[in-house]
Amino acid sequence: MENQNIEREPSSMKNSQNKNNNFMIPLAIIIGGVIIAVSVIYSSGNSASNLRTAGVANIKESNTEPQRAESATINNIRPVTDKDHILGNPNAQVMVVEFSDLECPFCKSFHPTMQQLIDEYGKDGRVAWVYRHFPLDSIHSKARKEAEATECAGELGGNTKFWAYVDRLFEVTPSNNNLDLGELPNIAEFVGLDRTRFAQCLDSGKYAQHVADDLADATSSGGNGTPYSVVIAPNGKKFAISGAQPYASVKSVIDIALQEK
Amino acid sequence: MSSSMHSNFIQTILEAGQKVFSAPSYAITAVALAVAAFLFAVWLPNIGLVTDVFTHSSAPIGEKLRLAVTLLGGIRTNFSFLSATYTILIALLFGMNIAMIAYYLKQRVPVLRRENFFAGIFGIASGVLGVGCAACGSFILTTTLSFIGASGALALLPLKGGEFGILSVILLGASIYLISRKINDPLICPPR
Numbered sequence: 001m002e003n004q005n006i007e008r009e010p011s012s013m014k015n016s017q018n019k020n021n022n023f024m025i026p027l028a029i030i031i032g033g034v035i036i037a038v039s040v041i042y043s044s045g046n047s048a049s050n051l052r053t054a055g056v057a058n059i060k061e062s063n064t065e066p067q068r069a070e071s072a073t074i075n076n077i078r079p080v081t082d083k084d085h086i087l088g089n090p091n092a093q094v095m096v097v098e099f100s101d102l103e104c105p106f107c108k109s110f111h112p113t114m115q116q117l118i119d120e121y122g123k124d125g126r127v128a129w130v131y132r133h134f135p136l137d138s139i140h141s142k143a144r145k146e147a148e149a150t151e152c153a154g155e156l157g158g159n160t161k162f163w164a165y166v167d168r169l170f171e172v173t174p175s176n177n178n179l180d181l182g183e184l185p186n187i188a189e190f191v192g193l194d195r196t197r198f199a200q201c202l203d204s205g206k207y208a209q210h211v212a213d214d215l216a217d218a219t220s221s222g223g224n225g226t227p228y229s230v231v232i233a234p235n236g237k238k239f240a241i242s243g244a245q246p247y248a249s250v251k252s253v254i255d256i257a258l259q260e261k
Numbered sequence: 262m263s264s265s266m267h268s269n270f271i272q273t274i275l276e277a278g279q280k281v282f283s284a285p286s287y288a289i290t291a292v293a294l295a296v297a298a299f300l301f302a303v304w305l306p307n308i309g310l311v312t313d314v315f316t317h318s319s320a321p322i323g324e325k326l327r328l329a330v331t332l333l334g335g336i337r338t339n340f341s342f343l344s345a346t347y348t349i350l351i352a353l354l355f356g357m358n359i360a361m362i363a364y365y366l367k368q369r370v371p372v373l374r375r376e377n378f379f380a381g382i383f384g385i386a387s388g389v390l391g392v393g394c395a396a397c398g399s400f401i402l403t404t405t406l407s408f409i410g411a412s413g414a415l416a417l418l419p420l421k422g423g424e425f426g427i428l429s430v431i432l433l434g435a436s437i438y439l440i441s442r443k444i445n446d447p448l449i450c451p452p453r
Contacts, residue, residue: 105341106339109338110338113338225306237317237318239310239313239314240307240309240310241307241310242306242307242310243306243307243335243339244335244338244339245307245331245332245334245335245338245339246331246332246334246335246337246338248327248331248334249328249331249332249334249335251331252324252327252328252331253310253314253328255320255324256314256318256320256324256325256328259318259319259320259324260318260319260320
């Protein structure tokens with residue numbers, strides 16, 4: 001039946017149909033290519049280069065996530081000061097500012113990578129690790145409170161206890177928002193802090209603004225996921241590393257940054 | 262899918278695959294495209310870093326190449342098992358799909374059905390949405406949804422956007438099956 005119908009079509013119509021169909025394949029490839037190109041330009045625009053600016057990604061519906069800056073560039077990153085949590089030499093040639101979410105499984109797996117980096121480059125003072133908060137509220141609603149907990153640890157026990165608290169929290173959390181917040185005072189006790197004073201600090205919410213400021217810094221400097229690390233070379237040049245990249249890659253970026261004098 | 266349908270599906274693709282990939286040029290095309298798609302997916306989260314280092318850093322070229330190569334290790338550290346699996350599958354199916362379409366065109370078979378066209382397009386499109394490192398919140402999809410003000414919707418998905426990667430594998434598989442059926446069709450004129 002179908003063949004009969006085809007037979008009845010005038011030959012000019014068949015030719016035109018065939019031509020249209022032949023156009024479909026190249027068109028499919030072109031459309032696919034365009035989709036890929038637009039997606040890449042749009043998504044990578046927010047990260048990495050210190051020489052480019054990115055488009056606006058306006059997160060309208062979430063009140064807990066900050067509005068992205070008009071042009072999020074790596075150069076917007078807040079300068080490292082003595083108010084930061086720094087592991088290693090505060091005057092190191094290279095600073096690695098890590099924006100991290102305590103409930104992100106990739107931040108958890110990246111934590112030992114950073115520790116290895118400090119073992120290799122931190123002991124002689126060439127590299128230091130700066131920790132800033134980047135809680136992703138839309139997927140990890142507990143991360144913000146946990147970030148505040150680390151700040152309380154810092155207030156009660158100084159920089160050493162801050163880092164000890166972060167280490168322990170990453171050790172015990174199953175990630176993906178699965179840590180019971182009731183564990184936070186236990187972690188404080190484990191690292192040697194006064195449980196009662198820690199709980200008072202945490203309940204006061206006094207570090208909520210500090211965490212919010214770090215988060216705003218992360219997004220305005222191009223972070224669009226965690227972990228997000230900014231490597232600052234001796235000449236001020238900045239390199240962004242997105243995600244939990246292998247140690248060899250981080251080491252490679254550090255070696256490149258150390259040559260930027 | 263019943264076992265007979267399943268074996269028919271595999272059989273159709275294997276038959277067409279034998280025809281297409283016995284020619285080295287199509288096999289090479291498929292492998293080259295699959296490798297390119299894989300590199301694209303793994304480098305994507307740090308494409309800015311790679312570009313920046315290669316264009317604006319004074320480091321020796323060896324250092325730059327080392328960075329590009331080591332970043333490929335991100336498939337192990339920066340992807341979940343699920344996302345690494347579908348990223349590799351999407352790359353392979355993408356290479357196969359394009360090579361088979363090229364073979365099909367070369368045979369000068371005039372009619373490519375609409376369903377194959379749309380399966381291929383949506384397969385590639387959903388692959389693009391699902392791809393990207395699995396590091397928290399950094400899927401292309403997140404950016405795309407943010408643009409339309411629906412980033413919170415991602416939290417409702419059980420795989421947080423990984424669904425698009427799986428959908429892509431299914432659609433590309435369907436596209437390959439449809440093109441395989443056309444390739445297996447004998448090139449004869451229908452009886453009058």
